[in-house]
Amino acid sequence: MKKSKILLATIFVALIGLITIAADHIDAPSASGTSADITDFYAFQGENTDNLVFVANVQGLLSPTATTTASxxxxVMVEFNIDTNDDKVEDLVIQAIPRDGKMYFFGPYAPSQTGLNSTINEMATKSVVAISSSSAITSSQNGMQFFAGPRDDPFFMDFAQYGEIIGGNATAFNNPGADTFAGTNVLSIVVEVPKSEIGGSGTINTWVEAKAKQ
Incomplete structure (x- = not known):
């Protein structure tokens, strides 16, 4: 059994509907520039409507040049937390752990402890996918699909216009706006899982955490 403790106390809580997005970039100095820095969390229904997709993006604002050496x-373990009974405590987790050019996924399974500390149950369902630096190498195992690697940052925000609005120099965003994140990349961890594995068709709460090895 391996134990981990939390490194980054940034948690994104989402109530699953059709699509839910939570975003944050580089406002945690201790984690900035590392794969502990969670930039975005997406949760949405898959193309196969019997599935849900979870996406955690980390280490944002990578230039194309920096992306080639980013890892x-x-x-750091990235943990997807799933609350199936609305008590705001994780009932299931999916854990993603990188090792030697591969991403190892454990779960979904009921954790032995909840909150800031996590234990990896190596007897839980395990899946492995190669970490891709270019093409979308995916893996389908145990009825789930996985991807890990760099991708263009999908989050759109016009920070310049936002600054103008906050400063009282503008009253609204432009249409179209200017994408501050254009040309920058993130490292993405993607998990597609059957709804039957995480609570069926009921409503769930979900959030993602980055936790450091103890």
């Missing part, structure tokens, strides 16, 4: 920190 997931092997001391």
């Amino acid at each position: 997931f920190d092997e001391n």
